[in-house]
Amino acid sequence: MEFLAFRQTEDIAYITLDNPLEFNTLSMTLLEELDMLLKEIAAKREVKVVVIEGSEKVFCAGHSLREIEAKTETEVLQLFQTCQVVMRTMREIPQLVISKVRKAAVAAGCQLVAASDMAIASDEAKFATPGINSGLFCSTPAVFLSRNIGRKKAVELLFTGNFMSAEEALQHGLVNKVVPVELLDVETERLAKDITKQSLNIIELGKRQFYQQINMEDFQALNYATEVISLNTKHPDAQEGIRAFLEKRKPVWNDTKKPVL
Template identity: 65%
Template sequence: MEYVSVRTKEAIAYVTLENTKQHNTLTFQLIEEIDELLQNIAKERKVKVVVIEGGKKAFSAGHSLQEIQTRSQEDVLKLFQRCYQFMRTIREIPQVVISKVEGVAVAAGCQLVAISDLAVASESARFATPGINSGLFCSTPAVFLSRNIGRKKAAELLFTGNLITAEEAFTYGLVNEVVPSDQLDERTEQLAKDITKQSLEILEIGKRQFYQQLQMEDFQALNYASDVIAANSKHPDAEEGIQAFFEKRRPEWPSEKESVKKA
């Protein structure tokens, strides 16, 4: 792959955007590469967490305006439809996706942070949806931005194009934590490790349930959640986890033992 690389450490996959000369713009090729990579990670089920990282100066500058300018409207639509599929992949894979943000995350780069399940930012990180400054309103980033932070603040970012600091992004709920740059790797890895001790099958159930219920009315969501948790309670990993709780020991997930046997 030309614009994306991956390395694994224990049960964590670090996916790095490698289009640094263009500030990690989400070109059609980069989107295809990272989407294919994430789908393979999902199928292999060897890791439990995916960390997406960019460069020190730019996490991602969003879509390439040059690519948009030189394509027909039909081809621009295909670009955004391909990005739509990439966003769906992030949402639908069983692994928890963490954005590790250093430098700027703007436009679709900000969208990538917003669609991720979790995000950790360095103090030097900056966020914006500046498309309006170029006459191209950030319509697609607006979707997940407005589902992460309050409506008024989302509207302000979208209509002004102004940058916000990492601390502001934390205050408004766009990122989970802000740390000094020299602690970003360590803190992101620790957060990932806090997740990798869990069962991947239960993470998958929980991730699906979490996003499904967000779109429902309160008691519709509770009814749905009741069905999910009842079925979850009889999953072998849940039965082992509950037994381990009573026996005051660490669970040994049956699903992972089965995966080792198959491998």
């Protein structure tokens, strides 16, 4: 891989955006590599959490304006469509995706954080959607940003281009946790391990259920959730988990088996 680095620690996969000379911009090449790697991780089912991280200096500066300027309108559309595919892949893989933000996450880099299932930031991290400053409104980052934080704050970020601190990002719901920069690695692993103790099958089932119901009307969502949880009770991992609870022992998951839903 040209612009990504990969390592695996037990049940956790770490994907590092590795193009520091261009501030980890989401070039076509990087996006294609990221999509291919995420799909490979999903197919292997060896890990339960995927952590996406940047470099020491920047998480991700978004799309490359230099690349956009050099492309035709058709080629630019292909670039943004490829980014859309990556966002969908992140949503559809069975693993939970955590963005680990040490420094700045800008424009589509902020979108990457917002599209992740969870996010953890250092106290030196900052977030912005400053496309409007260059005459290119952050239309695609606006989608996930506005689904993470309140409308008023989203509008402020999108139309001023100003940075939001890590503490503000926590306050407004863009990240789950803010920690001192020197503890970011340890705290990210701690958060990931809180998830890896669960069954991958049930993580996959729950992730799908959560995103399916989130935009439904209340009782439509409850009806759907009722069907899901009823089927869930007969999944082998649910039966093992219930037995383990009653027998006061740790469950032994069968993570090679795909969910019934």
